[in-house]
Amino acid sequence: MMWLINPEEQSAYSWGFNNALTDEGWKSLNDYIAANPTSKAEILNPQVDDKAFKEKEVRDTDITWISSENEISKPLYFNIGKLAEEANNVFFNYNLSMVETLQYSVYNAPTGHYDWHIDAMHKGQHGLTRKISFSIGLNDPSEYEGGELIIGAPGMYETSHKLEKNQIVFFNSIVTHKVTPVTKGVRKSLVGWIKGPNFV
Template sequence: MFMHAVPALFSAAEAAEVIRLAVDVQATSGGLVGGLHNHNIRRADIAWLDDTGSAAWVMERIVSGVARANRDVFDFDISDFRERLQVAAYDESVAGHYDWHSDIGDGPIARWRKLTIVVQLSDPQSYRGGALEINPGGTTVTAARGIGDATLFASFMLHRVTPVTHGTRHSLTCWCHGPAFR
């Protein structure tokens, strides 16, 4: 199995607090692995949270959720978390989206990504579109959209966020790292 759902990893109040923490950080236009920008592939604003400062509790929750899921489902060789927490905002004003991609890349850190966790932060009634879709081998699966729900998947899997047509979708993403897949 290369995909797993964790319902309510964060409460609605905690999800709102993560969005608030992201608003306090200077958001930038989301890029691709290697720092490239292509708005035909990705349109989102991203904020990087200080996972050792004000967002340390968020990272602790992510680490705990990943440890459980990895033990129960994936059994990947995960050694660390080399990247900060990323909060993405996909807004209707720019048809926010992220086309099909995988999270493993040629970057000095991206090549060590093993597991991706994405947490739904927005109320699903507050926006339309913006579905996280994962393709685990020819069939598209749509991730849960409940506030605080987490979806974990192997970082090599193709996935996308469909264009947001109304409102704004916020999500929290973190990558887990380890030795290269064999």
């Protein structure tokens, strides 16, 4: 069973609910990350042929990419696929094709953050683009300070999400968003993207 989050937590930009991962999904995730250590996240620079680089002023996160080809991760991907279908049927109504490689993210105090960014452009490679982004809280928010997921137009209309453990928030991949600095403790999340044919 998945309980809907309170209506006031919905917005023009996002939609979500609690109890996102099933027991099988949790076990799949925990088994995978136990066997695959994190590394420093990189960001792509579209001005330099999408060259990857580490820039802590923009992003300071440790990550693990979760392969969909691994037997351990298959229950997790099945779980995420069902969640994506639910979100799309209720809120987005997009033409979707696939779940992109999932990312386990760790934000350590005092500098863990990810500044304003978008996850996709209108047109992606091979005729597919990211359409829906999502984030799942993996630990209790009492374990850290800061680390809010902010979605919206910077300085104009922003919604703040302090994710509860196992709460998921979906939003359009072309909407700007950020994770504020974690000033105490450790924030853990699972993030991902649902791709579909280019919008235009």
